[in-house]
Amino acid sequence: MSKWCCKIELGKDLAVDGKVLRGSRSQDKSAVSILSAVLAESKLIIAHKEIEEKSNEIPALQALIGELDESFSYGFDALNTQKNIREDTRR
DSSP states (O other), X not given: OHHHXXXXXXXXXXXXXXXXXXXXXXXXXXXXXXXEEEETTTOOXXXXXXXXXXOOHHHHHHHHHHHSOTTOEEEEOGGGGSSOHHHHHTO
C-alpha cells in the first residue's frame, strides 16, 4: 500500500460532486447527501462534506472550498455555477 501511495501524482485539479447515499433514508430521516472533492488525476477523495437536510450543494461547496488549499482548480456541475462560489468563500 505504501509503495502505491508514494507513486500517486496528486495534481491540483479537483472534481466536486454531490451524491445521495443509497439506503441511508429511514422512516423518520431523509437520505444522507455528501459532497465529495476528488483529485482528477489519481481519483482519490481528499475531502467531503455532508449536505445539510433541506439544503443543497451550494453552501456545502462554499464551506469545502474555504477549508481547502487555494491552489486547487475546481470542476463541478451546473448547479454550482449559479452563484459566485469563490467570492463567497473569501468573506
